[in-house]
Amino acid sequence: MTAPDALVVVGAGQAGAELAVTARQLGWPGPIHLVGAEEHPPYQRPPLSKGLLAGGGATAATPVRAPQAYAAAGVELVTGTSVTAVDLSRRTVALDDGRTLAYRALALTTGGRPRRLALSPGTTADALHSLEDARSLGAVLRPGLRLLVVGGGFVGLEVAAVATGLGAAVTVVEARPRLLERTCPAPVADLLAAAHTARGVDVRTGVSVVRVDRSGTGLVVHLDDGSAVAVDRVLAGIGQAPDDALARSAGLAVQDGVLVDQHARTSDPHVVAAGDCTRQLHGFLGVRLRLESQQNAGDQARIAARTVCGLPPAPAAVPTFWSDQYGHALQIAGVAGPGDREVVRRDPAGGGLSVLTLRGDLLTSVQAVDRPRDFAAGRKLLARRARLGPPEALGGPAPLTELVTTGQETPCP
């Protein structure tokens, strides 16, 4: 058993690392234990489907912080160890190495689990979630490899772009009518789809995998439109589910994610949660949702650390997201709501575009491809809850900062 004034952080990804270190910086007086199932110190996941994948099978992780930073912060980093149970009444967690840790505060930062695609009874397609996944896929990407990517979301499309760049022959299959339907307006998805197609990627939307047969060393993947694709490897990028199993079995309120309020508090007063494992009431957006991003993991972790330390809450940041495909930089700020109106801004000369979403004249999100100025200005205007107008000018060449009608002097929420 450990000292009862400990902070125990379960999950050593971006959120867990940030929460543990921030709690110390904010003055947490007792021991801090950061427990992670993976063998590695906390590393960044976004590079796994981008530059790191291109580095092949021996590529190194991108650490969140230098490994010695945790010891310097007085954080005991426990890697390769899973938490098997939480006892909310006794305030203890059980580890799979036999240890029991007592806590004064518990933080759950357990992340997500990739959804698995069954290829045949007992076998599933590769997913891309961990450093090992990236090394495994990176080791086989080579000119001529036939790769099927199932899922036209960020991970699938980033993998398709890297694999194509390495000379692989890539097919992307998306069950929805278009790519990126869950996250991006159609003009953004269309631009990126065109970028893939121009480089020879076979993009097929509105079709699903129905059966996979072995054929020599390869696979024949049958689709529900009657066609079949012969490939060497299948990668499933079909999203992730929040890893809320530990919270659920402990008796915390869970609903497709650990339920937390805008201060990262769970249904138990001694437990906070942050990152991909949560379904949060978002302090800036004012709605309950799941966010899967590096930015949210960090921001929510810092909010949770303040809660743990009993400090006044800090405001939530505007959510942001990034993707990178063939050198096209997609930058997103804010989250569009159902029914928000879209305005497209295009370069007459260049290839980029931005999509603004508005509720009335209130800006709710900016999605910019190769238009960093719209993203940079948009995020700032979102933070200030700016209203934009006149409507006929929003799709024109004027900088966003010149289209503000009100809200510019309103402090951040």
Place this chain on the structure above:
Amino acid sequence: MPVVRFVQPDGREDAVDVPVGVDLKQAALDALVPGIIGDCGGFATCGTCHGYLDADHADLVPPPSEDEEIMLEGVLGDVVATSRLTCQVVMTEDLAGAVVTLPEVQG
């Protein structure tokens, strides 16, 4: 090893040994300096590692790229002539003794 001092808005300071070749954002994170976030991992696409490089050293590093300048236009903190994204400032011997003051707000 050359030292860079990071100064918080309230005046608290951290003196950090920064290896030549390491960017100031990562050096600050590794040394537990508060007030630098670095959401995007160092690609000048998020604007959450903003800092003010002291005037004596500001001219001793390559000027901001267009991408960095664009992101700086969008940061929430006050922007001045010596504002930089610290992920884009790579340590050199010339930067020994530099002072990076952090803004009131990142993002």
